Amino acid sequence: MQHSAIAAGTPDFKRINRAMAFGGFSTFALLYCVQPLMPLLARDFGLTPAQSSLVLSLSTGTLAVALLASSVISDRFGRKPIMAASMLSGAVLTLAAAFSQDYAQLLALRALLGLLIAGMPAVAMAYLSEEIDGRSLGLAMGTYIGGSAFGGMLGRVIASFISDFYSWRVALAAMGLAGLYAAFEFWRSLPASRNFRPGARGVGALLGGLRTHLFDAGLPLLFSIAFLLMGAMVSMYNYIGYRLLAPPFSMRQSAVGALSVLYLLGIFSSVWAGRLADRLGRRNVLWMVMSVMLAGLLLTLLDNVWMIVAGMGLFTFGFFASHSVASSWVGRRAQAPQALASAIYLFLYYLGSSVVGWISGYLWSHGGWLGVVALLSAVLVVALLLALRLRSVPPLNPQEART
Template identity: 70%
Template sequence: MAIAAGTPAFKRSNRALFFGGFSSFALLYSVQPLMPLLAGQFALTPAQSSLALSVSTAALAVSLLLASALSDRVGRKPLMVAALAIAAALTLACAAAQNYGQLLLMRAALGFALGGMPAIAMAYLAEEIEPASLGWSMGLYISGSAFGGMAGRVLTSVLSDFWSWRVAMAALGAAGLLAAWEFWRSLPRSRNFRPVAGGWRALPDGLRLHLSDDGLPWLFALGFLFMGCMVSAYNYIGYRLLDAPFGLRQSTVGAISFLYLLGIFSSVWAGRLADRLGRRGVLWIMIFAMLGGLLLTLSDALPLILAGMALFTFGFFASHSIASSWVGRRAQAPQALASALYLFFYYLGSSVVGWLCGLLWAGAGWPGVVALLGGCLGCALLIALRLRHLAPLPSAMPMVVPRAAN
């Protein structure tokens, strides 16, 4: 039996997944505003300092596929709780890193641990929430991610400005442990989960099934492009605003992450709009919003740069909410693997495009970064327009299966 909107279980599941998304993104992206500080302390180039984030997202991308197969055997909730607790503990350990190599090793381990959260959360929602409310619930989960990404960045920026980056990481790790406890306390156990036979041996068959679908590979490509653009823009806008002619303080630059509040609104709004009007008719408009915001950041006027980042952020979270819920609606069993594939490409885009933008920053500055990201969004727009003509797949509705122990 699916969880219906307005029920106590619906409220508990949305609260838990909000906390889960909050903690995951806060722990993962808290290092982003610290990149200039790490570059100064460890004598790194911008591309090298970006590895503190890229190694985490690359490890996360690999771990997602493994975690999805494991969750199909052992259940959703235990793996998600373990992922959040281990990632928080590793963030505490990062505060004691003696050199950059140690920091990278622990950040990679953190990314690998977090593989037990994002795709499984999407699969949990697709299995447990009634189809008519899935877009809303997915939007709430992503809004928690947006809030976590904002809070993590702002907290580390302020604490590192007044104390040190080590104090910032320790504080965030402690907050992550509290979020893991609340997630464990609030999330209802799975009622529609059924273990998938075959375990790891079923992984190749699942990959072939999802990659041969007419729509899913294009949605996976959108995830790659969306996250590559989002992370790259926030990676290097900080360098731009710290340099002349702006010369802003570290805490002031970190405050740009308050724009993530727009994502909290836009992900829920876009999810509910897509539930009413259809994903095909909304997605391409949100990509245009991202592209328009990106072009505004080419201005030398700080208000226009901030307006551009605001529009870009609004469009990103709306686009991601639509695409990720579309995967949940279209995918057939094993659904956790479909979600994992989407997020595999999503975080792979973060690593690959983020690293390439580091090279372009060194040679062409912000205009070079914008040129690459604009090309990525142009490709995303073409894919979205193609998906407008994708035939619905009736069997892709989330499956309601007999109750099983979790």
């Protein structure tokens, strides 16, 4: 029996928002806490910037691969158990990474973390699309992404400060303990699925679902946008630290890590953009918030630390707003199997993180920050053109027509 969808303001809606905030926090904190540690790893293990970026790129790469499998598994075993197991695994592996004996072992644990933590982001979008009333979906998705922004910010800041006063090992151990607590709160808070129905499974079902989503007129554009936006976002935060640690800025590690507090803008912008998209339509909002990203990126070319920080703030604001709008649009447009549509979106989202982030490392080594900005500007221009193309794609269903 189909249960009524959960609307904003109800007790269950508040419980879902609380759980998803913890889920987003844990996933992004554990995944990205190593980002400000990259210069320290390069120093301790004798690595180049591109080599040290593997500690993040490898995790996001294996996570991308695991997303498709996680969506299929959740169609069999349910949404909540997969998400909770994913969060617990990520916390345990982060604790283990703190005791790595060498860089190869650290990379192996981070690769495994990417594989096992995939269940949370792969299933969260599908859970919300199934359980939340369409008129409240933008707000719920924005809250989840806001929790992700907070996790990404706090994970970076905590890891950076602890490593500045102790070591990167102590920083990872602290993040692992925080992940265990988040997993407990998630399991305690999230209501069990009421509208989930076990779907067809197996390779045939997976291929059929891929065919449905990839031959849609609009979804491949949204999937491509995910690849480009996340690639740009990770590249910005991967390499801006190298620029600010070097002369003429010569900032401390903790000060550079503190710049991740700009992720707080993402908490606001993701919820704000979700509400705005619910009211004005996603096709009218997406291209505008992406333009803010591009403007912020160009500001970072200036040799003034305050203008660089302002540019990073605009860039971060625009990214989380864009991701909130695009991801909820996938939930509105996708036909069954919805979890697979969310997984494809996130597969390309994290693949962009790995591919563009890795390429940006080579451009940093050969062209400095100007080379990185040149690449990311091209990436964002292509994404903006795709968003403008989406404005002319006809709605697939009445629910999407209201976007």
